Amino acid sequence: xxxxxxxxxxxxxxxxxxxxxxxxxxxxxxxxxxxxxxxxxxxxxxxxxxxxxxxxxxxxxxxxxxxxxxxxxxxxxxxxxxxxxxxxxxxxxxxxxxxxxxxxxxxxxxxxxxxxxxxxxxxxxxxxxxxxxxxxxxxxxxxxxxxxxxxxxxxxxxxxxxxxxxxxxxxxxxxxxxxxxxxxxxxxxxxxxxxxxxxxxxxxxxxxxxxxxxxxxxxxxxxxxxxxxxxxxxxxxxxxxxxxxxxxxxxxxxxxxxxxxxxxxxxxxxxxxxxxxxxxxxxxxxxxxxxxxxxxxxxxxxxxxxxxxxxxxxxxxxxxxxxxxxxxxxxxxxxxxxxxxxxxxxxxxxxxxxxxxxxxxxxxxxxxxxxxxxxxxxxxxxxxxxxxxxxxxxxxxxxxxxxxxxxxxxxxxxxxxxxxxxxxxxxxxxxxxxxxxxxxx
Amino acid sequence: xxxxxxxxxxxxxxxxxxxxxxxxxxxxxxxxxxxxxxxxxxxxxxxxxxxxxxxxxxxxxxxxxxxxxxxxxxxxxxxxxxxxxxxxxxxxxxxxxxxxxxxxxxxxxxxxxxxxxxxxxxxxxxxxxxxxxxxxxxxxxxxxxxxxxxxxxxxxxxxxxxxxxxxxxxxxxxxxxxxxxxxxxxxxxxxxxxxxxxxxxxxxxxxxxxxxxxxxxxxxxxxxxxxxxxxxxxxxxxxxxxxxxxxxxxxxxxxxxxxxxx
Ligand code: SF4
Ligand code: SF4
Numbered sequence: 280x281x282x283x284x285x286x287x288x289x290x291x292x293x294x295x296x297x298x299x300x301x302x303x304x305x306x307x308x309x310x311x312x313x314x315x316x317x318x319x320x321x322x323x324x325x326x327x328x329x330x331x332x333x334x335x336x337x338x339x340x341x342x343x344x345x346x347x348x349x350x351x352x353x354x355x356x357x358x359x360x361x362x363x364x365x366x367x368x369x370x371x372x373x374x375x376x377x378x379x380x381x382x383x384x385x386x387x388x389x390x391x392x393x394x395x396x397x398x399x400x401x402x403x404x405x406x407x408x409x410x411x412x413x414x415x416x417x418x419x420x421x422x423x424x425x426x427x428x429x430x431x432x433x434x435x436x437x438x439x440x441x442x443x444x445x446x447x448x449x450x451x452x453x454x455x456x457x458x459x460x461x462x463x464x465x466x467x468x469x470x471x472x473x474x475x476x477x478x479x480x481x482x483x484x485x486x487x488x489x490x491x492x493x494x495x496x497x498x499x500x501x502x503x504x505x506x507x508x509x510x511x512x513x514x515x516x517x518x519x520x521x522x523x524x525x526x527x528x529x530x531x532x533x534x535x536x537x538x539x540x541x542x543x544x545x546x547x548x549x550x551x552x553x554x555x556x557x558x559x560x561x562x563x564x565x566x567x568x569x570x571x572x573x574x575x576x577x578x579x580x581x582x583x584x585x586x587x588x589x590x591x592x593x594x595x596x597x598x599x600x601x602x603x604x605x606x607x608x609x610x611x612x613x614x615x616x617x618x619x620x621x622x623x624x625x626x627x628x629x630x631x632x633x634x635x636x637x638x639x640x641x642x643x644x645x646x647x648x649x650x651x652x653x654x655x656x657x658x659x660x661x662x663x664x665x666x667x668x669x670x671x672x673x674x675x676x677x678x679x680x681x682x683x684x685x686x687x688x689x690x691x692x693x694x695x696x697x698x699x700x701x702x703x704x705x706x707x708x709x710x711x712x713x714x715x716x717x718x719x720x
Numbered sequence: 721x722x723x724x725x726x727x728x729x730x731x732x733x734x735x736x737x738x739x740x741x742x743x744x745x746x747x748x749x750x751x752x753x754x755x756x757x758x759x760x761x762x763x764x765x766x767x768x769x770x771x772x773x774x775x776x777x778x779x780x781x782x783x784x785x786x787x788x789x790x791x792x793x794x795x796x797x798x799x800x801x802x803x804x805x806x807x808x809x810x811x812x813x814x815x816x817x818x819x820x821x822x823x824x825x826x827x828x829x830x831x832x833x834x835x836x837x838x839x840x841x842x843x844x845x846x847x848x849x850x851x852x853x854x855x856x857x858x859x860x861x862x863x864x865x866x867x868x869x870x871x872x873x874x875x876x877x878x879x880x881x882x883x884x885x886x887x888x889x890x891x892x893x894x895x896x897x898x899x900x901x902x903x904x905x906x907x908x909x910x911x912x913x914x915x916x917x918x919x920x921x922x923x924x925x926x927x928x929x930x931x932x933x934x935x936x937x938x939x940x941x942x943x944x945x946x947x948x949x950x951x952x953x954x955x956x957x958x959x960x961x962x963x964x965x966x967x968x969x970x971x972x973x974x975x976x977x978x979x980x981x982x
Contacts, residue, residue, distance in 0.1 A: 339905070536878075543794055543797050547794065547801060551798070603920075652923075655914075656873040658873075658907070660877075681792045687790060691790050691918055694918075695795055698786070704786050705747065711751070712751075718756070
């Protein structure tokens with residue numbers, strides 16, 4: 280009874296803080312500019328099913344894909360087991376779902392096998408990061424926090440899976456011993472293909488000792504999961520939740536197509552035809568800057584992208600600029616955007632929405648040198664397993680540099696002038712455009 | 721061009737005629753000496769397959785692509801709206817171009833500004849001419865040659881066209897060898913996003929060198945391209961390795977034009 284109350288209390292606290300953080304993230308994402316992405320709903324569901332649920336973009340790296348699927352499937356399915364753990368916790372029952380009979384045994388058995396798979400995957404991933412030291416996990420933006428973040432999760436996962444297996448083993452032993460509360464008139468409930476191997480190690484322990492061990496693992500498991508729930512929104516592991524909405528709101532247009540700036544269209548129309556009627560100005564609309572200087576200038580989708588980033592570095596590892604030693608790293612663009620957004624959010628919580636902390640995404644996080652190195656090749660967008668678009672942020676920031684600050688590199692300004700003067704990015708007379716037709720081959 | 725005349729839209733309109741397709745030549749195709757050869761190859765194929773086509777000539781102007789990718793949306797839209805006014809003035813409905821940047825811009829970014837056309841890349845036109853039997857291609861000098869195709873970003877990833885250029889050159893009975901990074905994983909030549917017009921940022925290598933190295937590792941006779949910017953970058957790359965006498969950089973239209981006996 281006491282333990283049920285304690286459990287409910289802990290559960291309540293965990294849910295409270297998780298909800299609070301999610302509200303904060305939602306508020307932060309909505310600091311972004313509005314963009315309507317509610318079209319083509321069936322296509323969006325399909326994209327989400329393929330890319331998030333089906334992980335269709337992971338396959339380009341088969342080793343990572345295989346182990347990632349193990350962890351992913353393990354995670355989802357073992358959560359069904361967690362449901363039982365929670366109900367048992369509240370009601371003080373023992374394996375309440377066992378009324379399902381042989382299907383229940385099948386489930387528990389497959390959970391155990393999955394748990395081993397997850398364990399193996401975690402060890403493989405830990406070694407890829409820390410022993411093999413794959414390059415993409417050790418680049419400039421992979422400072423100590425992002426590296427620890429990844430390791431923490433893997434270690435926690437290993438501990439949780441171990442607790443799960445030990446819990447099953449002790450439970451099994453207690454059932455074998457015929458202990459009260461655990462044993463069942465119909466025989467052993469659950470099937471333990473993996474944890475049975477642990478029985479020889481615990482069979483000598485007294486019933487009290489076994490119960491203590493079983494309860495400890497149970498508490499460790501449930502507290503671990505509640506803690507993990509609250510850790511996720513602060514971590515790159517937020518992608519396990521956000522991958523779904525983020526792929527739903529994927530860009531469905533051809534990747535080569537860049538957004539049209541309606542604000543510019545209005546002005547250009549006026550310039551070309553002074554008699555055209557400008558659209559009515561909304562009374563309370565604050566003048567928007569052209570392009571993006573800070574996170575509020577990006578769209579909510581771009582901000583959601585930043586929270587969804589797994590920091591896997593697939594984007595950066597295929598970026599031609601990064602491969603050839605330039606400062607630009609599309610992963611860093613996403614991590615910087617998220618860090619800055621969190622900073623802006625904290626400042627709002629502390630000093631109110633109108634407070635300016637004197638910092639911006641541009642310069643304080645992302646430098647013009649990084650932005651100008653991009654070839655707009657879309658390799659990063661193609662590579663991202665959760666359909667993030669770092670290129671759109673780069674272009675929006677270039678727009679700010681060019682249209683608000685006139686600070687493009689001198690050669691690009693030269694190119695602009697040539698297009699304005701002679702309709703080509705090089706210095707040629709428009710009158711010579713058809714010369715090729717008169718030349719010999 | 722000695723053997724036939726290129727008609728401008730102005731001439732055609734004056735004669736009360738309308739082309740099947742407008743050939744959008746682009747700035748590189750109009751002014752860059754190397755790319756002009758590609759332009760002529762495309763024109764030659766169009767003429768000899770009986771496609772009724774015209775060019776805008778001096779009425780053509782930059783699509784605005786390099787301005788847009790560099791963040792200058794104002795300049796892009798000025799260019800776009802002027803071009804759209806001219807294209808719409810001639811009631812243009814179908815456009816072919818040998819430049820993936822022009823292709824992408826006119827196809828995807830002009831509609832929101834009032835320019836709606838069917839736009840195809842020249843690889844797609846060549847493929848449809850071959851499919852319809854109007855263009856018959858046989859190996860010729862390229863038979864058995866080792867060729868690798870470098871995907872243009874704005875044709876491939878940008879617009880999901882990976883097959884047309886490949887199927888066109890495969891008609892030449894060549895041995896097509898793919899680079900490790902090809903199709904959706906193709907590596908950029910380094911010219912997009914305005915980079916063509918500026919020095920690269922500080923780094924340890926130029927992108928076109930990285931890409932040319934990869935192409936040269938296959939020991940090709942020809943590196944086939946489908947974009948004037950890629951043409952420049954890959955040609956420079958090959959020169960950098962002093963391989964220009966043994967490895968040619970060719971646009972797919974040039975290869976087709978050379979192989980057919982008109
Ligand atoms: S689009 Fe820009 S950032 Fe993305 S891979 Fe290409 S060069 Fe790198
Ligand atoms: S943007 Fe995508 S590919 Fe790049 S690190 Fe984040 S999740 Fe990985």
